[in-house]
Amino acid sequence: MKLTHPIRFTALALLIVVLFALDLAVGSVSIPLREVWASLTGGEVAASTVKIVRSIRLVKAVVALLAGAALAVSGLQMQTLFRNPLAGPYVLGISSGASFGVALLLLGAPLLGLGGSSLIASFGMAGAAWVGAAIILTMVAVLSRRIKDIMVILILGMMCSSGIDAVVQILQYLSSEGALKSFVIWTMGSLGDVTTPQLALLAVAVVIGLVLAVAVIKPLNLLLLGEQYARTMGLNIRRTRRMVFLSTTLLAGTVTAFCGPVGFIGLAVPHLARMLFGEADHRILIPASALTGSAVLLVCDLISKLFTLPINTVTALMGIPIVVWVVWRHKTIA
């Protein structure tokens, strides 16, 4: 059976290439394939076509590629760390933290009379979201140094995010309609609002996050056998946790900062990867989740473009059946 893994990886990679090409070819403006190709290769086409293909479609497709891989890998790490099939990149409160940052910027700053500050404006939603996410994870990481039981950390993370959600609700409650609408649209996610310099930042963060994830492959495999066993095998659990938290902040935190909270990819894709490869070994699962994540988010982006829906609704509608399937298969929650 092992022999088939390379074939599966090749097939997945080919699928991504096809989906990536499709994502470049499809959009609300119909551009003949020949012109899409010419815009990419510097052939003779209208300047506006080149702009659409290179600055909009290409950027968006690359964002989908990176964000899909990042969310899936951070979700996988969380599921292993917490030994919980329903964990995802957001269980520790990253998306709540990011929403809190954005809510403070969009809703809180005007209430405090800081709406005009050019410093705050230049910081932008992405900066605010990233700082919000990082603060929450630092908080969880600091708390987790004193706590042995990973389940306690899980509960603390969830309580933290619920508390922050409540504060965000207070801000929403006091805000004007216009500010509220901006915030709600942010929570629906968007892959197309990333500028080229932001894309560079996103790429760097995702690459570092993935390298960290590869570095914890062995500890994660040990953790599959239980924390006690891993400890007796000489694993430094706290160091592993720190690495995983850092990797998740870089992966999910940065994606959330630039694209808003994109749900279900991080939760559903690791299961999809397990199903496709029939493996629990992280040496296989990490690259498999990354590739599957890219492919799934590219599909979601295609659907969101074809039906002009916000990306988050599409990922939810695609992800929910997978989650239902997982619960159905496990039947018991123990």
Added chain:
Amino acid sequence: MKRLILLLWCLMSIACATEGPSLEAFSEEIYTPRYAKGFTLCTTKGGSSTLLSTASPWQGAEAPSRLLIRRNREPLPQGFTGQVIEGEAKRVVCMSSSYIAMLDKVGAVDAVVGVSGIDFISNPTINARRAELGDVGYDGNLNYELVVALDPDLVLLYGVSSASEMVPRLEELGIPYVYVGEYLEEHPLGKAEWMIFVAELVGKRTTAEEHFAPIAERYTALAAEAQQDEKRPTVMFNSPYRDNWFMPPATSYLVQLVTDAGGEYIYRADDGDNRSDVIDLEEAYLLASEADVWLNPGVIFSLDELCHRFPRFADVKAVREREVWNNNARLSPAGGNDFWETGVVEPDVILEDLRHLLHPTADSDYRFVYHHRLQ
């Protein structure tokens, strides 16, 4: 060597020749706003380019946002960091329906090539041209592909509580934009006066001035007439949302209209800021039971509906005396309210409506435009 020096000298003189005027040189106002506080239109002495400044691109912004309409290849001002368009805009994308009303007023609605949320727009010309127009979506989730394909000269946008999220992306795509700050104006004529700013963008400023002058005149005359009234009916706004009631600030557009129409806003909380106040149902009940007129109770079309939705308020004075009015007489099929579109450039018409509903004896066969009495 001599040639090199000559070449350098030539290059330097070219560099000096293209050096433009300073920003301060744009001090000749081509139009002085009388009611609006948020914009200026200036040019240089003997120049033909226009510098448009939006004082507050979003609520509480520290620095103005600028756009230069460059004419006759005049040099750019020194160190200019704002937006530049060459001559008047011929293809514009409007992120708010009120800009469409302004362009329509000066006969330039054909310049609109893209809109945001087409189903919520009432303008008949825009609706007739649905097929050829692009709906670019909303700030935060914009269809940039379509924006580029529409090939606009200019995007008219707004910032809510911070800079528009579109700005970095538009700058990257090289599409000029301008902040229109009409929604921050509190005086109804100030809001309407922005039509002159918008008209300047498409080269129709003088037409806009001709349109605005009689509107201002009519509004002022109606308001002056209302000040003679001895009785000033008290007015309650909005409706409960769950167990809260949002009251507009005393300085707001709606309150100004009611005051100018000879009414009195029943809620007086003078905390000086221009945010809506949230009051609880007890206080709201007290206010609502005293008010002579209940205005704009939200998405409600009949008295039955009102009593059914807010049974606790079914016995207040305004309901008993059938003095509940709403401003949603003109809705687009999807529910966009023309009060916030065309109404922005017709404050005189709105004022006349309010005048008749607050003082019904004045003219019994008056036909209301934006308002209707809940039956």
